[in-house]
Amino acid sequence: MTAQTKIALEEHFSIQELLPTPAELEFFDPQVLNRIEPLLPELADQRLTAMDRAGIEIAVLSQTAPGIQTVASSSEASVLARRANDALQAAIQQQPRRFRGFAALNLQDVETACAELKRCVTELGFVGALINGSSHGDYLDHPRLEPLWSTLEELAVPLYLHPGLPTNQPASMVRELDGATWGWSFDTATHALRLIVKGVCDKHPKARVILGHMGENLPFYLWRLDSRYATTRYRQAISSSPSEIFRRHFFITTSGVCDDAALQCSIDTLGADRIMFSTDYPYEDIALAGRWIDQAPIDPLTKTMICRTTAQTLLRITPDQD
Ligand code: ZN
Numbered sequence: 001m002t003a004q005t006k007i008a009l010e011e012h013f014s015i016q017e018l019l020p021t022p023a024e025l026e027f028f029d030p031q032v033l034n035r036i037e038p039l040l041p042e043l044a045d046q047r048l049t050a051m052d053r054a055g056i057e058i059a060v061l062s063q064t065a066p067g068i069q070t071v072a073s074s075s076e077a078s079v080l081a082r083r084a085n086d087a088l089q090a091a092i093q094q095q096p097r098r099f100r101g102f103a104a105l106n107l108q109d110v111e112t113a114c115a116e117l118k119r120c121v122t123e124l125g126f127v128g129a130l131i132n133g134s135s136h137g138d139y140l141d142h143p144r145l146e147p148l149w150s151t152l153e154e155l156a157v158p159l160y161l162h163p164g165l166p167t168n169q170p171a172s173m174v175r176e177l178d179g180a181t182w183g184w185s186f187d188t189a190t191h192a193l194r195l196i197v198k199g200v201c202d203k204h205p206k207a208r209v210i211l212g213h214m215g216e217n218l219p220f221y222l223w224r225l226d227s228r229y230a231t232t233r234y235r236q237a238i239s240s241s242p243s244e245i246f247r248r249h250f251f252i253t254t255s256g257v258c259d260d261a262a263l264q265c266s267i268d269t270l271g272a273d274r275i276m277f278s279t280d281y282p283y284e285d286i287a288l289a290g291r292w293i294d295q296a297p298i299d300p301l302t303k304t305m306i307c308r309t310t311a312q313t314l315l316r317i318t319p320d321q322d
Pocket residue numbers: 010012162212255280
């Protein structure tokens with residue numbers, strides 16, 4: 001077993017103004033949160049050492065959840081998005097060989113968000129955008145957000161759909177299952193499926209969406225999704241089965257899931273070229289994630305694809321020449 005050189009895509013930071021408040025992450029054990037929070041604004045030695053330990057050459061950084069998506073005032077959210085993106089750009093300039101960036105965007109004001117995305121990609125060299133769930137209850141299939149999808153297509157960059165704070169929890173939710181344990185995954189998987197059944201993917205054939213957490217359980221569910229969607233009276237005229245659209249438009253990452261069985265299921269249902277390694281730093285154990293993929297029982301070519309070559313292609317990251 002040799003350690004793979006890796007690119008990781010779900011690696012979080014935060015500017016001071018957007019550090020999650022205790023109320024936003026109230027389901028977190030305070031002791032766990034106290035350990036994680038100081039790591040979020042740190043973009044130097046501590047993070048680089050952790051990356052080295054996991055064999056990660058390049059981390060694509062993003063403002064942590066809920067970030068911009070829960071800022072109440074739209075004008076303030078636009079200012080903070082720009083500030084987070086500028087801080088990220090400064091970090092990338094310090095470590096051009098180790099860091100890349102996903103843009104934070106204020107989707108309350110889609111025109112400003114599209115302009116900011118263009119600035120981030122064309123001027124700052126960012127490789128896409130990361131959105132933390134709905135923006136005050138508006139999910140990404142909302143018709144007013146159409147320009148965002150056109151801009152993503154025009155720039156040929158993916159959107160990372162990350163969990164945020166769901167505005168409406170199902171009545172069945174209990175606090176033991178809220179947050180990253182289950183609630184966020186349920187909300188994010190539903191968010192992803194809305195893009196399929198509401199026709200966003202069909203309208204934007206070049207749109208590419210990345211889901212973390214091994215696809216938020218969807219790789220396991222695709223057969224039943226097709227089977228039952230065919231029987232609902234509310235089904236829409238979409239171009240093909242939901243699972244085919246999922247396979248066409250979506251990529252997934254392994255963030256926060258170090259499980260051989262879940263990885264094998266995802267390879268079987270999506271294909272290895274749709275899966276990319278990630279760790280969800282600093283919320284998850286980055287060294288464990290690195291060790292896990294290095295030891296995963298998959299062939300070396302597949303492993304290299306998951307650890308870096310698919311990310312290089314999707315994000316247009318040129319391999320280091322020296
Ligand atoms: Zn995350």
